[in-house]
Amino acid sequence: MNRITVPMDEPKPSCHSTLSTASHLTRSELLKRRFQNLKRLSKCYRDLYWHLMEHVKTLYRNYLYHYALNPFSHFHFPTCAFLGCNLKPMPFTSFCHFHILSDSNQKLYKPCNYVIKGSLSLSLSPLFTLVIMHN
Known part of the structure; x- marks a missing residue:
């Protein structure tokens, strides 16, 4: 010392x-x-x-x-669980906004059924739906 x-x-x-x-x-x-x-x-x-x-x-x-x-x-920043996607996931999920429909456990989002004029395809963005739970 x-x-x-x-x-x-x-x-x-x-x-x-x-x-x-x-x-x-x-x-x-x-x-x-x-x-x-x-x-x-x-x-x-x-x-x-x-x-x-x-x-x-x-x-x-x-x-x-x-x-x-x-x-x-x-x-370590978490990334989307979708294969090849490096975006930040949404809170409390493991998928980003574009791939949230790939999560089979989620109940808040459903696919958009809006038809875009001038093309025969559907919109690919997910829509937030309000789910009301009944007891």
């Missing part, structure tokens, strides 16, 4: 450098020294925290790059 080292600031020389090695201090001197040490320690921990956050961000980015799935590479 890699260790993260954070440079620690040198303690600032106090105006009472002779008291830095003293064994007896007044209450105010002791509190002042403890407060300065606490500020140095909190700065050290704060710097260490942000270095760790940068390290975790880098590790997470590498993890996603190597192990996460690409949302576009495995995305």
